[in-house]
Amino acid sequence: MTSQTTTQQNYIHTLLKTHFGFDSFRPNQQEIIENVLTGNNTLAIMPTGGGKSLCFQLPALAFEGTTIVISPLIALMKDQVDALNANGINAAYYNSSQLPEVQEAVLNNLTTSQLKLLYVAPESVWNLVHYFQDIEISLIAIDEAHCISAWGHDFRPAYTQLNRLQKEFPGTPIIALTATADRATQDDIVIQLGMDGAQRYVSSFDRPNLYLDVRPGQQRMQQILQFLKEKEEQSGIIYCLSRKSTQSVAEKLIAKGFKAEAYHAGIEAEERSRIQDDFINDRTPIIVATIAFGMGIDKSNVRWVIHYNMPKNIEGYYQEIGRSGRDGLPAQGLMFYSFADVIMLRKFAEGTPTEAFQLAKLDRMQQFAEALSCRRKALLNYFGEHKTQDCGNCDICKSPPQYIDGTVIAQKICSAVARLQEQEAMGMVIDVLRGSQNAQVFEKGYQKLKTFGTAREIPWKDLQQYVIQLLNQGVLEIWFHEKGRLVLTPTAKEILFDGKKVQLADLIQPVIDVVKKKATSKKRKDIFEKLRALRTKLASEAGVPAYVIFSDASLQDMEQKLPRSISDFAKISGVGRAKLEKYADVFLQVIAKHLDAVENKVATHERSFQLLLEGHSVTEISEKRGIAENTVYSHFLKLYEQGHKIDLFQFITSEEISTVQKAKIALQNPDSLKSYFEYLNEETPYWKIKYGLVLAQK
Known part of the structure; x- marks a missing residue:
């Protein structure tokens, strides 16, 4: 490692702590940031809550000039700008919702080089190009980059114009970021943006803090009501496929005494904004919404997400459950599944330009819902992250079905895929294994393969289920962008050549016990509630969401460490220089009072004396305990009069x-x-x- 590299690493670590309050990077963040700082184009695939934003926000501070961030939603822009400003970083956003005088002020700050980051929508970026030409643009960040790809799940036409950026700013590095992109979408992003040679970083999609649960769709409301009884005032989102369902579910929850509101595109924009603000600021804990809600909202303390209906693809499902537990604390994703959902979603896809592609992904979503093996393993394998160990934190792992030794079946299936040169979709693979006498098989000469008819004793539906299990276990992959052909993974090759054993769920046995164990929630300690109340008060005064002040993870770190001084408080996760200056005193006072009343269980005057013996001055004791100096002196006098050895x-x-x-x-x-x-x-x-x-x- 050169001295220059060491110096740069030290510098970015200093920026990380000073401005964002963290002592270390999350996986892949440092590598991505270092690549950006060298001036290279970058594609970053990171899970929701994995820290994508830092990958362009920190380089923006390191570079001279302004970073332009292209972001699809106003809520996303405002949320990130609020958080940056709270950390003492000059940032702003520009969009059509602002008053002309506000837009003028933003542009003035931009042209006078007062902004480190400017957020703008893809539809607006070309209206501002002439402003960009007059200033130093250090970096262009394209967030939610999957929107540029027809293979992506949220295709947005305005994104397709962003390929002009390379021509307009040929010397400026570009970083494209998204949480959900399979192999086809990743390739398409690079091609569409003209980012040839871009370094790719694909972080683990694993969110081990999320408990994954899929249940039959019968009696959904009864199950939801039981689920919510254990959640107290926790924030959560319920996703529905139709506007009518959001209204109906919200009304039923309200009738049962829950604070809930519906959110969908049919509600007036001003009212939608109010509902969203109430959720962000913890005034409304439950939102019942269509999938339009939540994209880009960096609310870190969402504790659960419920899918009232099955999502249309795994990318959408993963993105939506990823809106919970972003602070790394335990969270739950609960999905209800019924065949009626599948029928409805198939109708939505019919007649669209990408109908075949959408239907293939819907089939894969249905296969995930019907999985008989570890859900997290199936989810990660879908994104090309091959895991062989069960997670222990999903409904299948908690209540597993009966398994059989499926090694021979798996070998036959993998062998068929290999002999078909990995060029055929699931239906043809099954036909070959069962020795089907259909025209397509004979036209391609597949009846001559050694694997033809080797599994004819297994019914077609059962063999299909075994193939699906192998997909969910990461033995096989579907390449949707290449006519849905099945391909082998490294695990498949271990099964074929290294004797790796495979367990498959026995299709004859009862599959899953639908009775779910009740999730036990850790009762929050008094100090956490006191800290949260203070955070709410400060957020209200500042006009920002509570998590902009501190995340639940930061509050939990305070709860565990109970800092007693400014230097202790600086070590709390999420406390940077700006937040240390703004909030240390008030939070330390709350913690000090709690220590007096609860943890130490000693008289208040004895607590003051303890701090004196620890070497603290009267002024420091006063600050730590949130009491007047006069009170501290009276504590010492009381102890003196009680006969304690204290030198007045x-x-x-x-x-x-x-x-x-x-x-x-x-x-x-x-x-x-x-x-x-x-x-x-x-x-x-x-x-x-x-x-x-x-x-x-x-």
Whole structure:
């Protein structure tokens, strides 16, 4: 490692702590940032909550000039700008929702080089190009980059114009970021943006803090009501396929005493904005919404997501459940599944330009819902992250079906895929294995393959289920962008050549016990609630969401570490320089009072004495405990009068004692301390008068 590399790494770590309050990077963040800082184009695939934003926000601080961030939603822009400003970073957004005078102020700050980051929608970027030409653009970040691809799940036409950026700013590095992109979508993003040679970074899609649960769709409302009884005031989202369902579900929840609101595109824009703000600011804990809700909202303390209906593809499902547990604390994703959902979703796809592609992905979503093996393994394998170990944190792992030794079946299936040169889709693979006498098989000469008819004893539907299990276990992959052909993974090759054993769910046995174990929720301690109440108060005063002040993860870190000084508070996760200056004092006071009342279980005057013995000054004790210095001095006097060995002479001189004694004589033994205070020209504090009167008798 060169000295230059070491210096750069030290610098970016300093920026990380100073501006964002973190001591270390999450997986892949440092590598991505270093690649951006070298001026290279970058494609970053990182899961929701994995820290994508930092990958362009930190380089923006390191570079001279302004970073342009292209972002698809106003809510996303405002949320990130609020968070950046809270961290002492100059950032703004520009979009059509702003008043002309606000837009003018933003552009003035831009052209006078006062902004480190400017957020703009893809539809607006070309209206501002002439402004960009007059300033130094250090970096272009394209967030939610999957929107540029027809293979992506949220295709947005305005994104297709972004390929002009390379021509307009040929020397400026571009970073494209998304949470959900399979292999086909990744390739398409690079091609569409003209980012040839871009370095790709694909982070783990694993979110181990999320409990994954899929249940039959019968009696959904009863199951939801039972689920929510255990969630108290936790924030969560319920996704429905139709506007009518959002209204119906919300009304039923309200009737049962829950604070909930519906959200969909049919509601007036102003009202939608109000509903979203109430959710972000913890005034409304439950939102029942269509999938339009939540994209880009960096609300870190969403504890659960429910899918009232099955999503249309795994990318959407993964993105939506990823809106919970972004702070790394335990969260749950619950999905209901029924065949009626499949029928409805198939109708939505019919007649669209990408109908075949959408239907193939819908089939894969249905296969995930019907999975008989670890759900997390199936989810990760879908995105090309091959895991062989079960997660232990999903409904299948908690209540597994009966398994059989499926090694021979798996070998036959993998062998067929290999002999078909990995060029055929699932239906043809099954036909070959069963020795089907259809025209397509004979036209291609597949009846001559050694694997033809080797699994004819297994019914077609059962063999299909075994293939699906192998897909979910990461033994096979479907390449949707290449006519849905099945391909082998490294695990498949271990099964074929290295004797790796495979377990498959026995299709004859009962599959899954639908009775779910009740999730146990850790009861929050008093201190967490006190910290959360303070956070809510500060957020209300600042007009920002609560998590902009501190995330739940930061509050939990405070709860665990119970910092007692400014230096201790600086070590809390998420505390950077700006937040240390703004919030340390008030949070330390709450923690100090809690320590007095709950944790230490000692008298308040004894707590002050403990801190004195630890070497703290009276001023420090006052700040730590959130009490007046006069009160601290009275604690010491009380202990002295109770016979404790405490040296009060360290706080008052013999001359000051003499002055108080002379005042006593002159005033002829007055009963009121106020008389002493006034006689001494209001220059001697009350506590010192008390000390002088007591010590004069010694």
